[in-house]
Structures are given as structure tokens and as C-alpha cells.
Amino acid sequence: MKHIILPFAAFLCGLLLSGCNLIFADSYVLFPSERFKVDDVKIQGVDVKLDDDALVCRQSTTGEWPQFVLNTDWDAVKYPYLVVDAENLGKDPVRFYVRFLPQRRDGRIETQPYIDIEVGQKVHTDVALQLKDSPLQNDVLRKLKGIRGYPGDTKRRSRPVVDTDNPLAGTVKQIVFAMYQNGKARSFKITRIEAFSSLENVAQKEAPAFAQFSAEKFFPFIDKYGQFIHAEWPGKTQTDADMRRSLEKEQADLDAHRGPADWNQYGGWTKGPRQEATGHFYVKKIDGKWWLVDPEGCLWWSHGPVRVTPSCAVTPLDDREFYFQELPATGTEFAPFYETYDNSLYLYYVKRNIQKTYDFSAANAYRKYGKDWRNRYAETTQRRLRSWGLNTIGNCSDLQICLMRKTPYTDRFELKSPFIEGSRDAWWKFNDPFHPAFRTDLRRQLLERKEQMDDPWCFGYFVDNEIAWGGPTDLAKWTLQSPATQPAKIEFVRQLKEKYGNIAKLNETWKSGYVDWDDLLRKQDVPGDAANPDCVEFSRAIAEAYYKNIREEFKAVAPHKIYMGCRFAGSHGLFLDVAARYCDVISYNIYARRLDEFKLPDGIDKPVIIGEFHFGALDRGLFHPTLIQVNDQKERGQAYYDYVESALKHPNFIGVHWHQYADQATTGRFDGENFQNGFLDVCDTPYPETIEKVRKIGYKMYEIRFKHVIP
Numbered sequence: 001m002k003h004i005i006l007p008f009a010a011f012l013c014g015l016l017l018s019g020c021n022l023i024f025a026d027s028y029v030l031f032p033s034e035r036f037k038v039d040d041v042k043i044q045g046v047d048v049k050l051d052d053d054a055l056v057c058r059q060s061t062t063g064e065w066p067q068f069v070l071n072t073d074w075d076a077v078k079y080p081y082l083v084v085d086a087e088n089l090g091k092d093p094v095r096f097y098v099r100f101l102p103q104r105r106d107g108r109i110e111t112q113p114y115i116d117i118e119v120g121q122k123v124h125t126d127v128a129l130q131l132k133d134s135p136l137q138n139d140v141l142r143k144l145k146g147i148r149g150y151p152g153d154t155k156r157r158s159r160p161v162v163d164t165d166n167p168l169a170g171t172v173k174q175i176v177f178a179m180y181q182n183g184k185a186r187s188f189k190i191t192r193i194e195a196f197s198s199l200e201n202v203a204q205k206e207a208p209a210f211a212q213f214s215a216e217k218f219f220p221f222i223d224k225y226g227q228f229i230h231a232e233w234p235g236k237t238q239t240d241a242d243m244r245r246s247l248e249k250e251q252a253d254l255d256a257h258r259g260p261a262d263w264n265q266y267g268g269w270t271k272g273p274r275q276e277a278t279g280h281f282y283v284k285k286i287d288g289k290w291w292l293v294d295p296e297g298c299l300w301w302s303h304g305p306v307r308v309t310p311s312c313a314v315t316p317l318d319d320r321e322f323y324f325q326e327l328p329a330t331g332t333e334f335a336p337f338y339e340t341y342d343n344s345l346y347l348y349y350v351k352r353n354i355q356k357t358y359d360f361s362a363a364n365a366y367r368k369y370g371k372d373w374r375n376r377y378a379e380t381t382q383r384r385l386r387s388w389g390l391n392t393i394g395n396c397s398d399l400q401i402c403l404m405r406k407t408p409y410t411d412r413f414e415l416k417s418p419f420i421e422g423s424r425d426a427w428w429k430f431n432d433p434f435h436p437a438f439r440t441d442l443r444r445q446l447l448e449r450k451e452q453m454d455d456p457w458c459f460g461y462f463v464d465n466e467i468a469w470g471g472p473t474d475l476a477k478w479t480l481q482s483p484a485t486q487p488a489k490i491e492f493v494r495q496l497k498e499k500y501g502n503i504a505k506l507n508e509t510w511k512s513g514y515v516d517w518d519d520l521l522r523k524q525d526v527p528g529d530a531a532n533p534d535c536v537e538f539s540r541a542i543a544e545a546y547y548k549n550i551r552e553e554f555k556a557v558a559p560h561k562i563y564m565g566c567r568f569a570g571s572h573g574l575f576l577d578v579a580a581r582y583c584d585v586i587s588y589n590i591y592a593r594r595l596d597e598f599k600l601p602d603g604i605d606k607p608v609i610i611g612e613f614h615f616g617a618l619d620r621g622l623f624h625p626t627l628i629q630v631n632d633q634k635e636r637g638q639a640y641y642d643y644v645e646s647a648l649k650h651p652n653f654i655g656v657h658w659h660q661y662a663d664q665a666t667t668g669r670f671d672g673e674n675f676q677n678g679f680l681d682v683c684d685t686p687y688p689e690t691i692e693k694v695r696k697i698g699y700k701m702y703e704i705r706f707k708h709v710i711p
Contacts, residue, residue: 026196026197027079027194027195027196027197028074028075028078028079028194028195028196029192029193029194030070030072030074030082030175030193030194030195031055031070031190031192031193032053032054032192045059045066045067045471046058046059046066046067046068046179048068051189053191054189054190054191055068055189055190055191056089056187056188056189057177057187057188057189057190058186058187059179059186059187066178066179067176067177067178067179068176068177069174069175069176069177070174070175070177070193071173071174072171072172072173072174072175073171073173074171074172074175074195075171076100076171076172076195078197079195079196079197080195080197081126081195081196081197082098082126082127082175082193082194082195082196083124083125083126083127083192083193083194083195083196084098084115084123084124084125084127084190084192084193085122085123085124085190085191085192085193086115086117086122086123086125086188086189086190086191087117087121087122087123087188087189087191088117088118088119088120088121088122088187088188089187089188089189090119090186090187090188091119092119092186092597093116093117093118093119093593094116094117094179094186094187094188095114095115095116095117095179096114096115096177096178096179096188097114097176097177097178097179098114098115098127098175098176098177099175099176099178100172100174100175100176101172101173101174101175101176115127117188135152135207135208135211136150136151136152136210136211136218137211137212137213137214137215137218139214139215140213140214140215140218140219142215143215143219143322145319145320146316146320146667146668146672147623147624147667147668147672147674148623148624148668148672148673148674149618149622149623149624149625149674149675150623151208151210151221151228151230151231151623152207152208152210152211153618153623153624175193177190208230208231209230210230210231213230218230219322219323220322220323220324220325221323222323222324222325222666222667223325223326224324224325224326225237225360225364225682225683226313226315226360226361226363226364226665226666226667226682226683227621227666227682227683228621228622228623228666229325231621233619233620233621234620235620235681235685235687236621237364237681237683237685240367242683243364243367243368243683243684243685244368246368246683246684246685247368247369247380250380250685250686253387254380254383254384254387257387257388257695258386258387259386259387259389260389260698260699262702263386263391264294264296264298265296265406266294266295266296266298266300266391266408266457267294267300267303267386267390267391267392267407267408268293268294268296268298268299268300268391269298269299269300269301269702269706270298271702272298272299272702272706273286273299274297274298275293275297275298275299276293276297277295277296277297278293278295278297278560279295279456279560280295280456280459280560280561281293281294281295281300281408281456281459281460281562282560282562283562283584283585283607283654285607286299288651288710289651289705289710290606290607290608290651290652290653290654291607291654291705292459292562292607292654292655294408295456299702299706300391300408301391301648301654301655301701301702301705302391302392302408302410302459302609302654302655302656302657303389303390303391303392303644303655303656303698303701304385304390304391304392304393304394304407304657304658305390305392305393305394305657305658305659305660305661305679306394306395306396306397306611306612306657306658306659306660306661307342307344307394307396307397307659307660307661307662308381308385308393308394308397308398308401308402308661309342309396309397309398309401309661310340310359310361310362310365310373310374310377310398311340311341311342311359311361311362311398312342312361312660312661312662312663312664312665312678312682313359313360313361313662313663313664313665313666313682314340314341314342314345314357314358314359314360314361314665314669315357315358315360315665315666315667315668315669316349316354316356316357316667316668316669316670317356317357317358318354318355318356320667323667324358324667327358334363334366337358337359337360337362337363337366338356338357338358338359340359340362341357341359342396343398343399344395344396344397344412345396345669345670348427348670348671349670352670352671354670360665360682361662361665361682361684364682364683364684365377365684368683368684374400377684378398378400378401378404381401381661382401382404382406382407384679384686385407386406386407387695388679388691388694388695388698389694389695389696389697389698389699389701390407390694390698391407391408391698392407392408392409392410392655392657393407393408393409393410394409394410394611394657394658394659395410395411395412395462395611395657396411396412397409397411397661399452402452402457402458403451403452403455405455405457407457408457408458408459409452409457409458409459410458410459410460410461410462410564411449411452411458411461411462412461412462412463412464412465412567413445413449413461413463414427414428414463414464414465415431415438415441415442415445415463415464416441416445417431417432417435417437417438417440417441417442418431418432418435418437418438418487419431419432420432420475420478420479420482420486420488420542421481421482421483421486422477422478422479422480422481422482422486422524423468423475423478423479423482424468424470424474424478425468426466426467426468427465427466430467430468430469430475430478430542431464431546432486432487432488433488433542433545433546433549434487434488434490434491434542434545435487435488436487438549439549439553442463442549442550442553442554443553443556443557446553446554446557446558447557449461450557453557453558453561454558458561459561459562460561460562460563460564460584460585461554461558461561461562461563461564462564462565462566462567462587462611463550463554463563463565463566464566464567465566465567465611466566466567466568466569466589467566467568469543469575470539472535472536472539472574473532473535473536473539474539475538475539475542475543476492476534476535476536476537476538476539476542477526477527477535479492479538479542480492480523480524480525480526480527481524481525481526482524483524484521484522488542489521490521491541492538493517493520493521495538495541496517496520496534497517499534503515503516503517503519503520506520509530509531509534510527510528510530510531510534511528511530512527512528512530512531536574539574540574540578543574543575543578543579544578547578547579547581547582547583548582550563550582551563551582551583562584562585563582563583563584563585564583564584564585564586564587564609565579565583565585565586565587566579566587567587567588567589567611567612568586568587568588568589569588569589573601576600576601576604577601577603577604580600580604580606583606584607585606585607585608585609585654586600586604586606586607586608586609587608587609587610587611588608588609588610588611589610589611589612589613589659590610590612590613591612591613591614591627591628592613592628592643593628593639593642593643594642594643594646595610595643595646595647595650595653596646596649596650598650598652598653600652605652606652607652607653607654608652608653608654609653609654609655609656609657610647610653610655610656610657611657611659612657612658612659613628613643613656613657613658613659614626614627614628614658614659614660614675614677615628615629615630615635615636615639615640615643616628616629616630616636616675616676616677617629617630617631617632617633617635617636617676618676619632619633620633620676620681620687621666621681622663622666622674622675622676623666623674624673624674624675624676625675625676626675626676626677627675633687633688633689633690634689636687636689636690637687637689637690637691637692637693637694638693640658640690640693640694640697641693641696641697643656644656644697644698644701645697645704648697648701648704648705648708649704649705649708651710658679659677660677660678661678661679661680662678662679662680662681662682662684663675663676663677663678663680663681663682664677664678665682666682679691679694
């Protein structure tokens with residue numbers, strides 16, 4: 001999961017700050033500085049101006065990841081505590097991320113801290129620069145790797161950039177302030193950026209007892225159930241008997257709450273106005289609001305979790321086996337859980353050459369349900385979904401559970417045809433839609449899923465996930481950075497040759513010096529800004545070929561299934577416009593508090609589905625509160641209710657999918673994500689505060705959507 005916090009995206013601009021002034025012994029002022037020159041600002045996606053010793057930042061509505069960069073000579077070993085003073089100038093909440101360069105010596109950028117500023121709010125907040133921010137001892141921290149949130153962190157943190165035990169040059173050369181985009185021009189100002197030598201100048205945080213543990217005492221820190229050893233919390237599993245008692249208690253709860261009485265077998269609304277029953281799901285706009293219609297002709301709104309699988313808490317063991325108190329020996333009863341895995345994520349482990357894993361969540365399901373654990377787990381899951389007011393199994397879920405045909409489901413797959421070699425590597429590089437293998441690989445993957453494509457319980461598919469589109473010129477420029485054999489590059493040169501006729505005319509327009517067309521094909525440099533109009537045009541051509549090829553192949557194999565796009569984690573209007581012409585539904589992964597302010601670009605009116613959202617806290621033994629942090633489980637439940645309610649009241653949304661069914665592993669998955677993002681913990685125990693609110697909104701969601709008057 002790679003994930004988004006405010007809807008649409010944009011990226012890149014630079015802000016140069018030459019030098020910082022030492023003001024007094026225990027602090028280092030990075031801004032304001034006498035040497036700062038606003039003329040050094042490079043603009044793309046954000047406008048930064050100096051106004052009365054404040055950096056006034058106005059975010060544009062186009063591009064991907066607006067950012068500005070402060071160049072510094074900050075000694076972050078001597079002054080490790082950074083504090084930012086900022087103020088929201090606009091009418092919408094602001095969130096910006098802070099990243100420090102150089103990075104760790106191993107080159108990884110782990111979770112970035114962020115700053116939230118509500119409407120009308122001023123903030124004076126610390127920004128984490130590990131190692132010094134963590135309460136853990138240095139000998140413990142040196143042994144921790146592969147996790148994003150660390151024990152004792154009080155909010156989302158960045159991992160070590162510099163420290164005395166992991167020395168770089170000791171100097172942070174750049175501080176990157178980056179923002180997600182949601183189609184609105186947000187405004188804020190930064191009045192001071194200052195680094196301190198100690199926490200005396202920053203809000204103190206009470207350190208937990210384990211912060212004083214040496215490495216010898218701290219490790220192992222994960223018990224046989226996959227839980228943190230050095231803390232207690234409500235609902236923590238202590239014994240296998242606790243699991244059995246939890247199951248008995250939950251079965252009584254499920255018996256008492258059998259699901260909404262006005263739902264049909266698909267979870268469609270039996271009290272609503274009937275539509276044509278086609279035997280398949282389809283989308284329809286009714287009285288100004290988009291809906292899904294189920295196979296029986298009932299109005300249907302998609303509400304459910306993704307990754308409905310017993311293997312949510314698979315964790316890498318490579319060079320980390322000393323983390324764990326009790327891993328099973330080869331050939332013993334629990335050894336098979338070295339081999340179980342989440343099918344949808346398996347290739348991500350392969351890509352990172354992870355050799356050994358353990359599946360704590362599946363092992364706990366075995367403890368809880370016994371020898372027939374897979375079937376009993378699946379049956380309990382189906383009961384839970386209905387009881388909790390959920391009518392959808394989201395993508396990347398266990399196929400056995402989906403094919404029980406008790407709850408409608410969706411899925412996704414990523415294309416594995418050849419990439420545009422010069423493209424940005426997000427989850428994967430961008431597939432070359434001009435390559436002959438693009439359509440053949442797509443057709444192969446569709447036919448492999450023919451049973452689901454013919455299944456009336458499957459309402460649709462996503463193809464690809466959180467693609468890195470870049471800005472309006474990037475796809476074309478990445479193509480030009482690719483080898484001469486790249487089919488997209490060959491097509492780009494063909495189109496340019498057709499447009500300009502001879503290389504001299506292209507050189508005149510681009511202000512370039514190519515010898516001939518073959519020279520353009522061979523070279524892998526990026527042209528100057530004069531080439532931008534042609535690069536925008538070809539970027540659009542790439543998007544056009546991408547969506548057109550997918551739709552044609554998709555509808556040839558699955559004419560009755562809904563094509564739901566690629567789950568934007570940010571997008572430029574250029575690509576949204578193309579997506580809207582080929583997708584039945586536009587999909588986004590939007591991590592935010594609410595969706596009231598979501599708006600498609602002018603001229604686009606399509607149904608929209610949320611592929612991912614979540615909230616999390618640090619009061620249940622996990623180390624990372626997810627992409628949207630809340631204070632505790634009670635606030636988490638209310639945040640869930642508010643988000644879903646805002647989607648129900650929005651005319652475009654036809655569903656929201658929570659990420660994910662159960663928590664990630666305490667020690668992280670393939671990319672270190674270790675979020676408190678489940679309806680269930682690692683021991684398959686539901687979070688009662690969350691489930692209470694899931695039920696509350698789920699049982700009345702149709703009345704809310706149907707009766708809400710569009711302003």
C-alpha cells in the first residue's frame with residue numbers, strides 16, 4: 001500500500017535557503033535568515049513568497065506532489081530537535097510532510113513526519129529527526145530495521161537521518177516540505193524553523209519504562225502471538241484460552257446482530273426504488289446521485305474492507321529472528337506458517353529478495369479455530385461482515401472467502417508487461433502501452449480470472465494500483481530517457497517525425513541539436529522546456545493508449561464487470577480526463593478525515609469509489625498509527641463514521657473500502673508498514689470501539705444516502 005492522505009496530487013518545486021544563523025547556544029535558526037533570497041525559489045506546484053519574514057506558500061491545483069526545499073548547513077547531530085511555526089491562511093485543512101536529506105546511509109526513506117494545520121490554526125510543533133527523538137536506547141535502535149513506526153514513538157516519525165552512532169557528515173543539506181494535492185489551492189505560511197540541542201525547548205514526552213532497556217533486555221520484543229512484549233493494553237492476548245473466550249464472546253455478539261433487516265442477499269437495499277435487474281452489478285445515476293445497482297435490481301452502495309485474508313500479519317524474518325520470543329522449529333505444529341502468505345503481496349516480497357517470513361495472523365487463526373481453521377475463519381468472516389453492516393469484500397482478499405458467494409467482492413491485479421524503462425519506480429514502473437505484450441499480458445491475466453469475471457457476486461475489477469503518473473510532461477520525458485528499443489519511444493519519434501517532417505524543424509522548436517531522428521532515438525537525455533508542449537501531447541497519448549487497451553481487453557473478456565481504473569493515489573487533470581472516458585468508475589485511495597470537499601475537475605461527472613482509507617492510534621500495542629493518526633480507539637471509531645457519512649452524502653461516491661481487515665504485523669510487512677489499521681488485531685480480536693461505529697453507519701447507510709439532499 002502506498003498510500004494518499006488528501007485526494008489529488010502534485011509534486012515539485014524548489015526553495016533555496018543559503019545559510020542559517022546561529023542565534024543562541026542551544027538552538028540553530030534555519031528560517032528566517034538574512035541570507036535568504038526569494039529570487040532563488042524555483043516554482044512548480046507551489047508558489048512561495050517572502051512576506052514580513054514569513055514564507056507564504058500557495059499550493060496550485062495541478063501537478064503531482066507540490067514541494068519546496070530549504071538548502072541548509074544544519075548540524076543535526078548537535079541540534080537534533082526541529083520546531084516549525086506555521087499558520088493556515090486558507091479555508092481548508094493543510095497537511096505537509098517533512099523529509100531530510102541526505103537520507104540514511106542505506107538510501108531508504110522511511111515514514112515521513114507531517115504537520116497538520118486546521119482552518120484558522122497556528123501551530124508550534126516539533127518535527128521528528130531520529131535518532132534523538134526516539135526514547136529507545138541507541139544500542140536498541142541500531143538493531144531495529146524494516147519497521148516504520150518504532151516502540152515508544154508518540155506520533156508518525158522519520159527514521160534516523162544522522163546520529164552519533166550512524167554518522168553521515170552530520171549535516172542535513174536539504175529539508176523537503178511536500179504536500180499532497182486534492183484539487184484545491186491551499187495556503188499557509190511558515191514563520192520560523194528552528195533546531196534545538198535539547199528537549200527543554202520542545203514539548204516533553206514521558207518515556208515508557210522500556211525506553212531504559214539495554215538491547216540485551218529489550219530483545220526479543222515480540223511474543224509468540226506477534227504482540228509487543230514490553231507493554232500491556234486492553235484486549236491483549238495472554239494465552240490461547242484468551243482466544244477461545246474471545247471467540248465465544250464474539251459469537252454471542254454476532255448472534256445478537258445478524259445484519260440490517262432491509263438488505264437482500266447481496267447487501268442491496270430492499271426498501272429503495274427498484275431498478276432493472278440484469279443479473280450483474282452496474283452503475284446508474286439517479287436523481288443527481290450515482291449508485292451501484294445489484295443483480296436483483298436493488299440500489300447498492302459498496303461498504304467493506306480490503307485484504308480480507310487470514311494472512312494480514314506476515315512479517316519478514318531475514319536478519320531479524322532475534323526480535324521474536326518463540327518462533328517454531330522446523331517440522332513442528334506451527335512451522336507451516338513460515339510458508340503461508342498473502343497472494344496479492346507475494347511478488348512484493350520477491351521483488352525485495354525477502355527470503356524468510358512468518359505469518360502470525362494465520363498462526364493465531366489456527367490456535368483460535370483449530371484444525372479446520374481456514375473454513376471456520378472464512379465462515380466467521382462472512383458472519384462478521386453482515387453483522388457489522390458491511391456488504392463488500394474489497395480487493396486483494398482471500399479467493400476462498402470471495403468464492404463462498406455470500407458477500408459481493410472486487411479485486412485488482414497489476415500489469416506485468418514490459419515497462420517504460422525511464423519511468424519512475426513507484427510500486428512498479430509504468431507499463432509501456434505501445435509494447436505488443438501490453439495487451440497479451442492483460443488478456444492472460446483476465447482469462448486467469450475467468451471464474452470471477454463470470455461470477456455475479458464479483459462486481460468489478462481494478463487494474464493497477466497507485467501508478468506514478470508524474471506531471472503533465474513526465475511520461476513523455478521518461479520515455480525519452482529510455483533506450484532506443486523502447487516501443488513508446490519509437491512511437492514518440494514516429495509522431496514527431498510526422499509532425500515536423502525533418503529534424504531541423506524539431507531542433508528549431510525544441511532548441512535542441514539532434515543530428516537526425518536516429519540520434520533522438522539513441523539519446524536518453526531530457527529536453528528543455530521548449531519541448532514541453534510536445535511532451536504534454538505525448539503524455540496524453542500514453543494515457544490514451546493505456547486506458548483504451550485496458551478497456552477493450554477488459555470488456556472483451558468481462559462485458560458485465562465494472563472497470564474501476566487504477567486507484568489514483570494522486571493524479572493530474574490531464575490523466576483524469578482520459579480515465580473518465582474509458583473507466584466505468586474512477587477510483588482513488590484517499591486518506592483524509594472527510595470527503596465533503598472532494599470535487600472532480602470541471603466537465604467530469606463519473607461515479608467514484610474509494611479503494612483505501614483508514615485511521616489508527618497507538619493505544620493497542622502497535623507502533624504506527626497509520627496514515628491518519630487519531631488519539632485513541634474511541635476517536636478512531638468516530639473518525640470512521642464521519643468519513644463514511646461524508647461519502648454517503650456526496651453525489652459521486654458509490655462506495656468506500658477500509659484498508660484493511662486486520663492489523664499489519666507489529667514488526668512490519670515487506671516495506672516496513674506496521675499500521676494499526678485493522679478491524680481486528682493480530683489475534684483476530686475485533687476492536688469494539690471501531691466495530692460499534694462501523695455498525696452504526698452501516699445499518700443506516702442507505703437511508704442517509706437516499707434522503708440526503710444535494711446542496
